[in-house]
Amino acid sequence: MHHFAVYDMDKTITYAPTWTSFLVRTAAVEAPWRLALLPVAAGATLGYVFGLLSRARLKEITHALLLGRAIPEATVARAAARFADRIVESGIYSGAITQIAEDRAAGNRIVMATASYGFYAAAIAERLGFEAVIATGVVREHGMIRAQIAGENCYGRAKLAMLEAWMAGQGIARGDAVVRFYSDHVSDEPSLEWADVAIAVNPHTQLRAMAWSRGWRVEDWPK
Template identity: 70%
Template sequence: MHQLAVYDMDKTITYAPTWTKFLVATARAESPWRLLFLPVAAIAGVGYGLRVVSRPRLKEIAQRLLLGGRMPEATATRAAARFAEQLDRSGIYRGARDQIAADRAAGYRIVMATASYGFYAEAIAARLGFDDVIATGVVREGGTIRAKIAGENCYGPAKLTMIEAWLADHGMARTDSVVRFYSDHASDAPTLEWADVGIAVNPHPPLRTMAALRGWAVEDWAR
């Protein structure tokens, strides 16, 4: 049997969402003048709130504004390592670290499944000792990272689809796997339902209510 412990990232293992923080930190370090576009990115965020801009499109717009339409791979790697170091120092729940260590000690393969872009989430996962990362992909061309999502945004039902594809790619049948899944948000309900053990971590109110109705465990790593 394969034993998998699958973790969402933002607000499950981290104190706060990481994408905007990564964008701002990278723009400040690499191209400070791009911070002038923050108000424009905020307007795009309002468009998302009004449902006239999709979640994937919002990510692409924000990336284009603050990182540029094409970012050299070397710059992205440097930025990801710098951000991961900062986050590891002061942005990770102690409870998340303890649970990752406990799952590893119990023989679980530790997997991150996040809607964040893999090009920076992988650096965070590496510092925390994850074995694998399932994340939103980005188009890569000619040694650059483009402001364009490759494939699906790893969010909601798409996250489950991508986890299932990852299992198949690694030769693991669901019937031969025991899966634990940790998340803070109701958007991950499909994966929480699919897992053998679903754990609502630091849940926002809708997920806390859902967990009570469906019998999922609830943990508070923020304490």
């Protein structure tokens, strides 16, 4: 049997969501003038709140505004490393660090499955010792990262589909695997249902109620 411990990232491992922080911190260093576009990005966020934009489209718009429609991969790699160092130093739950170590010691392969973009989530995962990252991808052309999602936004049912595809790509049948899945948010219900062991970590109200009703573990990790 293959054993996996799969972790969501934002607000499961990290204290807070990471995308806006990554955008703002990267723009401040690489193109400070783009910070003047933050009100436009806020307007796009309102469009999402009112159902005028999808999550995926909101990501693409805020990406284009704060990073540009095309940005060199080398610049993104530099920004991702800088951001990951900061997050790992002061933005990770100590409970997550402890649990990751326990899962690894128990023989689990440690996997991150996140809706965040892989181009920076992978840098965080690497520093935490993850073996694989399943995340939202971007279009890459001629050494540039485009403000365009490649494939699907790794969220909700799409995250589960991407997890299943990744496992199949490893040549592992679902029946030959034992999966633990950790998340803070109800959007991960499909993956939590699919897992052999579902753990709601620092869950918001809706997931906490769902976990109690379905007999899932609930853990509140300390900072």
